[in-house]
Amino acid sequence: MKFKAFLTEHGVNLLERRFLPALDKMGKICHLFLTRDHAIFLHNLLNGDGVQCIAQFRKEALFDDYRISSQNEDRIAFAIDVSLLLRAVRSSVSICTEFGNGPSANRLQIKLVKKLPLNCTQPMPFLTFETKGYKSAVIQDVPISKPLSRAQVLELQTALELAQDIPQTLVQVPDSNQLQNFVERMKQVGDLLNVSISKYGDLHVQISTTLITLGAEFRKLLVIGEQAEAPSDDRNQSAQTRSERAISRGDAQRVQVSVKHFSRSLHCHLAKPDCTFYGIAPHGSCLTVIFQFFIPGTHQTDKSISLHCRLPVLDPGSS
Incomplete structure (x- = not known):
């Protein structure tokens, strides 16, 4: 089982300034799932008691000279502390900026290794960052879980495929700040939020x-x-009446979610998406939030990056 790659400058910016700060707000631990073509960060896919969050990158969006091999169809997955990963990336960036010089400058290598920590008798797995400066190299080891077994990787892959379902109706919310401010006020009132689309x-x-x-x-x-x-x-009807009528006609769905979960999903805006869409899955199984990213300087969707959340439903509501 081997993985080694170089983070590009664009990849470092995506992770350090946008996605890792957002993922850190979603939860302390996530799975990093590496395949031949993608690097995927997964929150809560193997347990349904919180917000599921999926950030997926084509390898070219983050890495250069990407190499992976395993006996499980070149798929590797493990759990990692997002805050430690963010700290390692930020530290590596500062080292590159301060000491980088010559052809090796800004070359941040990332790889999987096994090392024997102090006072331990068994080697432990790490995700290692190596930053080469002018006269030295700085190595940072981020501890990870034991890589998932073949059966666990298959379970993760299945959960990922199930989480890709897109609601039949999506609405775009252009002003996420207005929604966020409203939800902050709601947190002072109660714990349950009714959402209809x-x-x-x-x-x-x-x-x-x-x-x-x-x-x-x-x-x-x-x-x-x-x-x-x-x-x-x-x-000329009230919002409540319009919503009830739309549901009775079969033109709307309503679900009940946790205010805490809804508020947490809004932290994904730290990843600086260009558009945000909300939808309710068939039969009211979850509330889905999809974040869209444009190729810089255009209004074309950047298909190398995707980010979405699925909020568990407390009451399936009506449709």
Whole structure:
């Protein structure tokens, strides 16, 4: 089982300034799944008690001279502490900046190794970063779990494939800051959030307690997938009535999620996506948030990067 590659300058920027800070907010430990063509960060895919988060990169988006081999179809997966990984990348960048010089400057090598730590009798696996300066090399070892077995990798691969399902209707929320500010206020009210999404392009979020009901509606959003024209007699109705009518017509779905989970998913904006879409999976199985990235200087989707979250549903609601 071998893995070795060089992080490109673009790859370092993606990880250090955008994706690792976002993933660090999602949870302390994640799986890093390496294949012949992709590097994938996976949160909570093997247990369904939290927000599932998947960040996938084609190898060219992060690495140069990418080499991987294993007896499991060249697939390697292990658990890693995201904060330690972020610290190692940041430290390596500072070393490159301060001491880098000549043809080896800014060459950050990353590889899997086994080493014998102090006071241990068994070698332990590490993800090692090697930064070459002018007269020396600095090596940083990030501890990882024992690489997953063939059966565990297959389980992870199956969970990844199941998590790729796209809701039939997605609505684009153009102002994530407005939504984030609203959710921050909601956290002071209660723990459960009702979310409804319609084919008309409406996103309705509401939190209710015995004392207070607080809600917000985003209307006439861009719709991708199944869509419909809103009935003209809905125009003068309240947001609550419009939402109920859309659900009764089969033009909307509603689910209930944790305010804490919803708020955590918003941390993905640290990855600086260009667009954010919300959708509810068939039968209300989860709330899906998809983040879209453009090729710099264009409005074309960067297909080498993908990021999305799946929020567990507390009450499947109605559809």
